[in-house]
Amino acid sequence: MAKTRKNWTDSLHENEKLLWTGSPHDTGIIDPENKYSFYISYAVAAVWIVASLVKIIPERPDLISLVIVELVPVFIILLPLLNAASLKKTSYAITDQRVIVNLGGNDDYSMEYDDLTPVEARDNGTICIGEAVGCKPRKERSIVLYRGIQSEDKECLGIVLYKTDDQKSAMEALSEKIGKRPAADNAFSRAAASPVIGISL
Secondary structure, three states, rough: OOOOOOOOOOOOOOOOOEEEEOOEEEOOOOOOOHHHHHHHHHHHHHHHHHHHHHHHHHHHHOOHHEEEEEEEEHHHHHHHHHHHHHHHOOOEEEEOOEEEEEEOOEEEEEEEEOOOOEEEEEOOOOOOEEEOOOOOOHHHHHHHHHHEOOOOOOOOOEEEOOOOOOOOHHHHHOOOOOOOOHHOOOOOOOOOOOEEEEEEO
């Protein structure tokens, strides 16, 4: 198993078997798939701060106005830093029943799967499972950090293992439980395009 940031013993159900553990290998502030929106957001924040200092603050120099006006650009600036810090604490686990993501401490969320659950291995090391299959690359990081793709009643329907440090072993672990149908209905291979396993037709 790959190196992990968490001891998974307390997270497992009774008789649940741990098959694989790992973590993201890319936890930088800038997501390569989303770098242009990152630069645009920071440019907007910089313009906002300068404009407010030149126009709004001189007209309303009280502390409350300053805090309210500068809150949005500060949030824009801090969000990528907070996301990167969360990714550094993130760990993944695959069991014989489900996929689990831990965002640090006791903050786990998971998705159960069966042999019809779709799985997609991407060239950047990311693995998409369930309704996360086919998601846009720029959405991968946010799906991890915001607790997967959820139904209205908060059931996790799709999960992303963002840029996992050992994609091959993770896919092998998933293949033990997913994609057990006849070969005609099932693709479990790394193609140039994103491969998908166990898709229900």
